[in-house]
Each structure stands twice: as C-alpha cells, then as structure tokens.
Amino acid sequence: MALLRRRRELSTLRTEESRTRCRLTIITVCCAVVVLTTLIVGLYYTVKVINTKFFYCSGSLRFVAIEKVCDGKADCPDGEDELVCVSKLRINGTFPVRLVGDRLVLQVFINDGGWKTVCADNWKTKHTRLTCQQLGFTLSPRSTRIPLKSVLIPSLLNAFGIVSTESNNTDIQSFITASEKCVSGSVVSLSCSDCGETAGLDRIVGGVNTEIVQWPWQVSLQWNQQHMCGGALLSTLWIISAAHCFTGRTRERLWSVVMGQTELGNVKGVTVDTIVVHKDYSRLSNDFDVAMVKLTWPVKLKESILPVCLPPYQLSVKDMLVVTGWGLLKENGQMPSILQKALVPLIDKSECSKTSVYGPAITPRMLCAGFIEGNVDACQGDSGGPLVYLSSRWQLMGVVSWGVGCAREGKPGVYTDVTQLLNWIYTVMEMNT
Incomplete structure (x- = not known):
C-alpha cells in the first residue's frame, strides 16, 4: 500500500511539473508575441515618422531632408529625389x-x-x-x-x-x-467608354447622405492614408482632381486613391504612378485649377467603381447639377463618415462676375454653381470632387475649386470648368497612356 501511494504521489508530482512547464511555455510564447508585436508596431511608426522627415535614396543608401525633395535640385546622387514629384504640363497646340x-x-x-x-x-x-x-x-x-x-x-x-x-x-x-x-x-x-451609368437610383453643406453606387466615379485622394481631396474616375487608369490639392504635397508615392466606398474607413487605396498639374495653375487666382492622376495599374470596374463621362463641347445645361464628396458639413464643422450629395443650379457667369459676388476673380476657366442665398455648397475636403450633369449620361461639368467660406450668402461655389480644359485633359491622357 505504501508503495502504491508513493507511485501515486510521484505521478501527481510529474503531472504538476508538466502543467507548470506548459504554463511557463505559454507565458514565454505570449511574452515573445507581445514583444515582437511591440517591435513591429514601433518599427512601423518609426518608419512612418522617418518618411515624414527624410527621403531615402535607395541608390546611394543615404537620407535627404524632406524639405529638399522636389525642390528642382538633385540631392540624391542619381536625382532619385526629383523623380517622385508632381509634374507640370502646359500645352500650346490643339488636340485634334x-x-x-x-x-x-x-x-x-x-x-x-x-x-x-x-x-x-x-x-x-x-x-x-x-x-x-x-x-x-x-x-x-x-x-x-x-x-x-x-x-x-x-x-x-x-x-x-x-x-x-x-x-x-x-x-x-x-x-x-x-x-x-x-x-x-x-x-x-x-x-468611347461605358461611362456615366449608375446602379442606383436617380455633406457637403446642406446635402444628404448618399451611396457610392449612385456616384461610382467619386474617389478619395489620400495623403499618407488621410483623406485630403475628392476626385472623379475618367477611365480605368485616370483620375481628375484639382491642382491646389497637391500644393505642398508633391511626392507621388505618398498619395493613394480610395474608390468604391460609401464610408471612408481604414481602406487601402490604389497607389499613384503619375500626377500632372496644369502648368498655368495659379495659387493666387485659382485659375487652371486642374490635375490628372494616373494609377499604378488599371482598376477593375464594378457596380461601385465606374467612370464618369467627359462632357462634349457646346453641351446645353438645363437642369440641376450634383456635387458629391466627404467635405465638412458646415464651415469649420466636422467631416462626415458617409458620402454626401447636393443638388445645385448652374449660375450664369455674368451673375457670378458681379462686384457683389466674385467680380473679376472669375476667369474663363471657371463656372459657378449653387444658390446666391447660400445654404447649400461644397466645403473643405470636397476640393477636386466632381460636379456632374445628367444628359444622355452623367457628364463631368466641373471640379470643386474654391469659394469664400462655405454656403455663405452671395458666395456660391466656384468650379473648374471642364469644358474649357478638354484640350489639356485629352492631351495628358494621350501622352501618358
């Protein structure tokens, strides 16, 4: 009996030792996972911080201060820091x-x-x-x-x-x-393309919630994974937006394009290959406020991702236009999580050019849309987004450009007039395809 009891005690002891070793192993593995995760997260944010401060010259294995990137001078030995920048293009001829x-x-x-x-x-x-x-x-x-x-x-x-x-x-x-x-x-x-069609029926200040399938050309241009501007899909490779969106943000590799989303969450965007800004764009006058963004690879079209049509010359606009985006819901307000839309009428250029409105600030490359009494307008974050009109199909009439405040009385939204820049748009697409 004593021997049997001794064996049982030894068996129990071995079981306890086995359980202890198992617990120690689990604790060790968990600690290792926590440490490894912490290192990975730390490395990720370290790299992210470094990317905001320095540019890495892969050819020479050296770092260059971010302020020297895209300044017109080659600071990397092979000029790598000047090859990742927004390009500018002016055309003098007529697209045929x-x-x-x-x-x-x-x-x-x-x-x-x-x-x-x-x-x-x-x-x-x-x-x-x-x-x-x-x-x-x-x-x-x-x-x-x-x-x-x-x-x-x-x-x-x-x-x-x-x-x-x-x-x-x-x-x-x-x-x-x-x-x-x-x-x-x-x-x-x-x-030339299956454009301007939607699967849906037919906040912007004064706007309402909408869904991406109703406006499947709407995209979000993101800098360092943060929404900065809107844009419109023109083809499987090209996005159109506003030139002012890229002021001070000239490194193409930090831009991405998110599309097919009603809500802007933590969604990975398509990387950008080329950004072309109109060479005549002026930060002072906002004239020629247009840019073209070429994707790294063609996007696959589906119900929530479809191009909008470019307008023809001499299109007669008779009904309301629609502006969409994720811009502020009111001046100095909050940014919505859900895509917004608003119906706005086209305002005659002679009305918008009155001294009481914008006067001579309105150039031939601009159009005005909205209400003189205010209440409905695009706002910060909507920049570069589409202003569309339904003819036989949805056609892109304007790109959100500028305005005084948001939805103020007597200060409607000003848009880049796409019909006046078709020559440039088609030339960019032809030259870079």
Whole structure:
C-alpha cells in the first residue's frame, strides 16, 4: 500500500511539473508575441515618422531632408529625389479630336483646314477604335450614324471631313480629308467608354447622405492614408482632381486613391504612378485649377467603381447639377463618415462676375454653381470632387475649386470648368497612356 501511494504521489508530482512547464511555455510564447508585436508596431511608426522627415535614396543608401525633395535640385546622387514629384504640363497646340453637343458628334481638326465634322462615308470599326484610343479610352469604343437633318447645331454642317485615305499612323486625322459634301447624309457620333451609368437610383453643406453606387466615379485622394481631396474616375487608369490639392504635397508615392466606398474607413487605396498639374495653375487666382492622376495599374470596374463621362463641347445645361464628396458639413464643422450629395443650379457667369459676388476673380476657366442665398455648397475636403450633369449620361461639368467660406450668402461655389480644359485633359491622357 505504501508503495502504491508513493507511485501515486510521484505521478501527481510529474503531472504538476508538466502543467507548470506548459504554463511557463505559454507565458514565454505570449511574452515573445507581445514583444515582437511591440517591435513591429514601433518599427512601423518609426518608419512612418522617418518618411515624414527624410527621403531615402535607395541608390546611394543615404537620407535627404524632406524639405529638399522636389525642390528642382538633385540631392540624391542619381536625382532619385526629383523623380517622385508632381509634374507640370502646359500645352500650346490643339488636340485634334473633339465631340460636340448632346449627340456627341465627332469633329477632327485638319491643319490649315480647321475643324471638320466627320461624315459617315467610308467610316469603319477600326476608325472608331483608333479615335477612342487617341482620346485616351480603350473601353467599349462604338459609333453610330446621325442623319444631317437631325443635327441641331448649324455650325457642325459648315464643313465636312471624310475617310478617303489609308494610313499607318495612329492618329485619326491622317485618314481624314476635307470635303464640301457628305454623300451618305449622316455624320459620326462617337462613344468611347461605358461611362456615366449608375446602379442606383436617380455633406457637403446642406446635402444628404448618399451611396457610392449612385456616384461610382467619386474617389478619395489620400495623403499618407488621410483623406485630403475628392476626385472623379475618367477611365480605368485616370483620375481628375484639382491642382491646389497637391500644393505642398508633391511626392507621388505618398498619395493613394480610395474608390468604391460609401464610408471612408481604414481602406487601402490604389497607389499613384503619375500626377500632372496644369502648368498655368495659379495659387493666387485659382485659375487652371486642374490635375490628372494616373494609377499604378488599371482598376477593375464594378457596380461601385465606374467612370464618369467627359462632357462634349457646346453641351446645353438645363437642369440641376450634383456635387458629391466627404467635405465638412458646415464651415469649420466636422467631416462626415458617409458620402454626401447636393443638388445645385448652374449660375450664369455674368451673375457670378458681379462686384457683389466674385467680380473679376472669375476667369474663363471657371463656372459657378449653387444658390446666391447660400445654404447649400461644397466645403473643405470636397476640393477636386466632381460636379456632374445628367444628359444622355452623367457628364463631368466641373471640379470643386474654391469659394469664400462655405454656403455663405452671395458666395456660391466656384468650379473648374471642364469644358474649357478638354484640350489639356485629352492631351495628358494621350501622352501618358
């Protein structure tokens, strides 16, 4: 009996020792995990702080003060610190392709001949595809024929261009020659992408909550993962926004684009490859307040991520426009977590240019929208976002630019007039595709 009792005591002792070792192992592993996690988190925030203070020259393994990056001088031996910066572009020529009016009638610019409305004579599918590629689009190129008698803009019927030659060039104007007649009696209407369509029905100050599927082109431009400005998706590669969003934030690698989200949470954005700001942009006058952002890779389109249409020339606006964004709900107020929308009317330029409103501050590259009595307006955080109009499809009429305060009486919102900068927009997309 004594021997049996001794064996039991030894067994119990071994069990206790085993449990103690197990507990010690668990405690050791937990401590190791905590220490490792602390080190990783600490390293992450250390790197983040360093990135805000210094630029790492990977070619020479040295650091450069952040103030010296994008200052026009190469501080890294290979100039690496000047290769990650916002670029500027001014164009002096005429982009040779444009769409005109509600029917999207195609015109081509012929040197020494001016603008010619493209007749449907000899027009083929390859010409449609080539023209859309020249406009910077590759998605769903298609064209239709419009009878001359249904064209309501007389200036489109003054001079024609027809396909009369074959060419190995990649520009449509090399196929077109001037003609006094259009034998087929029809002109070409062009559509280059599945844009301006939404899956939804049809805070901004005075706005209401909305959903991204109703405005699937709306994006958030984020600097260091913080929302700074809005933007609008134009194609699978290109975003349009405001030039002033990038003032003082010229390092492309710190920008990202979040899309397809109604609420801005902790969502990882698409990285940015190139940012192009209009070279004539002025911080003093806010003139030419437009920028183009190229994504690192094409985005996959879906119900909540779709491009908006660029407007044609001479589009007649008859109804309300819509502005969307995550900007402040009131002047000096809070930023909403949910996307906001507001309906605003277009204000005649002569009204907006009155001394009591904005006077000579309104340039030909600007338009005004909102209410003279105030109450509804874009605000801080909405900058760069889209002002859209529903014609046959949703079309981008303006980019949120500036204003005095938010929703103040007599001070409506001022937007970059997209129709006045189509030449620049198309040129940027063509040059960088």
